[in-house]
Amino acid sequence: MYWIILLVSAVLEAVWATALSLSDGLSDPLPTAVFFVAVTLSMLGLGYAMRGIPIGTAYAVWTGTGAALTVGYAMVFGGEQASVLKVLFLAGIIGCVIGLKVVDGKRSEKA
Numbered sequence: 441m442y443w444i445i446l447l448v449s450a451v452l453e454a455v456w457a458t459a460l461s462l463s464d465g466l467s468d469p470l471p472t473a474v475f476f477v478a479v480t481l482s483m484l485g486l487g488y489a490m491r492g493i494p495i496g497t498a499y500a501v502w503t504g505t506g507a508a509l510t511v512g513y514a515m516v517f518g519g520e521q522a523s524v525l526k527v528l529f530l531a532g533i534i535g536c537v538i539g540l541k542v543v544d545g546k547r548s549e550k551a
Contacts, residue, residue, distance in 0.1 A: 442492035443541060446501055449485030452478045453506030458513055482506075497540050508533045 456478035463471040482502075490498045508530045514520035515527075 442489045445485045446489035446493060446498055447505065449482045449489060450502050450505035451509060452482035452485065453502060454509035454513060456482055457506065457510045461519070493544060497544055501537050501540055504533045504537050508537075 456475050459471040459475040459478060460466075462468065463475055466472045466475070486498065486502050489502075493501075511520060511526065511530060515522040
C-alpha cells in the first residue's frame with residue numbers, strides 16, 4: 441500500500457509542477473488552485489509512504505518519478521522539445537525507480 445501511495449504522490453508532484461508552470465507566478469486562479477491542492481496531497485502522500493518505505497528510497501522514487509512524468513508531459517504537450525537522448529535518460533530514471541522497488545522488496549522479505 442505504501443508503494444501505491446508513493447506513486448500516486450509522484451503523479452501529483454508532476455501535476456503540481458505543471459500547474460505551477462501554468463499559473464503565471466501564482467496569478468492565474470485555476471492553475472494556482474490546482475497547484476496548492478496537488479502539492480498538499482503530494483506531500484501528505486509522501487509523508488504517509490515514508491512510514492513503510494525508507495526516506496532515501498521514498499524521496500528518490502517520488503522525485504525521480506515526478507520529474508520523469510513532468511518532462512514526459514511537457515514533451516508530449518509541446519512545452520519541451522523531445523529527443524532520443526531525453527527519452528533514453530527518462531527511461532533510465534524509471535529503470536532506477538523500478539530497481540529501488542525491487543531492492544526494497546528483497547529487503548522486506550528478509551526482515
